[in-house]
Amino acid sequence: MTAYKDLSREELLELKSGLEARFEEVKAKGLKLDMSRGKPSAEQLNLSMGMMDVLHSGVDLICEDGVDCRNYGGLDGIAEAKQLLADMMEVPKDNVVIFGNSSLNVMYDTVARSMTHGVLGSTPWCKLDKVKFLCPVPGYDRHFAITEHFGIEMINVPMTPTGPDMDMVEKLVSEDASVKGIWCVPKYSNPQGITYSDETVYRFANLKPAAEDFRIYWDNAYCVHHLYEDKQDYLIEILSECKKAGNPDMVYKFSSTSKISFPGSGIAALAASEANLNEIRGMMKVQTIGHDKVNQLRHVRFFKDVHGIVEHMKKHADIMRPKFEAVIDVLEKELGGLEIGSWIKPLGGYFISFDAMDGCAKAIVAKAKEAGLVMTGAGATFPYGKDPHDSNIRIAPSYPTPEELAVATDIFVLSVKLVSIDKLLG
Ligand code: PLP
Numbered sequence: 365m366t367a368y369k370d371l372s373r374e375e376l377l378e379l380k381s382g383l384e385a386r387f388e389e390v391k392a393k394g395l396k397l398d399m400s401r402g403k404p405s406a407e408q409l410n411l412s413m414g415m416m417d418v419l420h421s422g423v424d425l426i427c428e429d430g431v432d433c434r435n436y437g438g439l440d441g442i443a444e445a446k447q448l449l450a451d452m453m454e455v456p457k458d459n460v461v462i463f464g465n466s467s468l469n470v471m472y473d474t475v476a477r478s479m480t481h482g483v484l485g486s487t488p489w490c491k492l493d494k495v496k497f498l499c500p501v502p503g504y505d506r507h508f509a510i511t512e513h514f515g516i517e518m519i520n521v522p523m524t525p526t527g528p529d530m531d532m533v534e535k536l537v538s539e540d541a542s543v544k545g546i547w548c549v550p551k552y553s554n555p556q557g558i559t560y561s562d563e564t565v566y567r568f569a570n571l572k573p574a575a576e577d578f579r580i581y582w583d584n585a586y587c588v589h590h591l592y593e594d595k596q597d598y599l600i601e602i603l604s605e606c607k608k609a610g611n612p613d614m615v616y617k618f619s620s621t622s623k624i625s626f627p628g629s630g631i632a633a634l635a636a637s638e639a640n641l642n643e644i645r646g647m648m649k650v651q652t653i654g655h656d657k658v659n660q661l662r663h664v665r666f667f668k669d670v671h672g673i674v675e676h677m678k679k680h681a682d683i684m685r686p687k688f689e690a691v692i693d694v695l696e697k698e699l700g701g702l703e704i705g706s707w708i709k710p711l712g713g714y715f716i717s718f719d720a721m722d723g724c725a726k727a728i729v730a731k732a733k734e735a736g737l738v739m740t741g742a743g744a745t746f747p748y749g750k751d752p753h754d755s756n757i758r759i760a761p762s763y764p765t766p767e768e769l770a771v772a773t774d775i776f777v778l779s780v781k782l783v784s785i786d787k788l789l790g
Contacts, residue, residue: 365701395736397772402714412625418665433657445660449633451670454601464655467620467632486577498546500528502745504554507547518747527560530567541574551599552586555758556717557710559597569605580615590712612637687761694773704784716759731779
């Protein structure tokens, strides 16, 4: 394979006309394909249909400790759901509060509480002139949407293969008291599939923030979402590391069963120190009488324990793995050696992150759309939707069928080639 940059103008033009002809052929098919959002496929959702059978009028809805799930009560979750999520999140049960159907909602509420009431006695953020959050990039668009919504200034921190650039994180956190938080997806990150190294986690736990109310927003959404049984990333548990480092209150750890059972109808949890949880419970009791205990019980009766979750996730992996491999194979076969893009082959999570030549991402996404393929908007993986290099594109392979995926990846690759040639031709 010759890199495109080493081809002559004539060679590029010739290549372009062949690719354009192929593109027109695909376009004429009038396809409608979607690789934009990280949603499980129907086949994956079917794996959890047994959950609909575990609760019916013939079974009792009484919890282990006698709580009747049909009635009010149980502000912070039923005991067995706490145990299940605590085991999944690798933290003690007493450090877990169960919430409703979405962890994003919990993250939003956590920022909102800090804005209006402060954090463990600190000045409410809304009373400060400036509040800043660090945002490892590329990252999750909905995290950035929350902080943007509250007028919090977002600072890009580049991701490296071992996690965020920790030199930069340490400097900003220790020197600037207006830095109040950092968004982290520490395992199989969205969108790169990177897992933070041991050293990165230690450095997080040992941060010395200028702000006493600085918090790490540790969104472990993909904690059990491996693609392989024999090749898995391992992430050190942050809550206990923070405790060991003398920073027990510095982290909020979020997770949910969204991409384990039913997204939007799963259960979400927050793990944190006792002091943090007590403060949060105090505000929760004003907000709600309690979350959906029937759904919590349904999850526990279906999965039984964390081993049930692990076994269940192997079935998800069997569906997801061929899709990821299909995309990676096409990328390697079609783009390998051309030096017009790079990508990371993840061992888990929901996404493949693609970096095009600078200045090409928006045009590639637009080109793919012409042929009926919807991708995540270019720029979405950066705060304010602004990718300074206009380079990153998030590929979400989970939702389409394998057949659709093959066609979709072909369209993507054709779009990358055509846009890159235009860029090189100037
Ligand atoms: N966190 C990350 C990193 C995600 O990628 C997603 C969904 O894509 C979520 C949270 C959403 O989780 P939930 O459905 O629990 O709100």
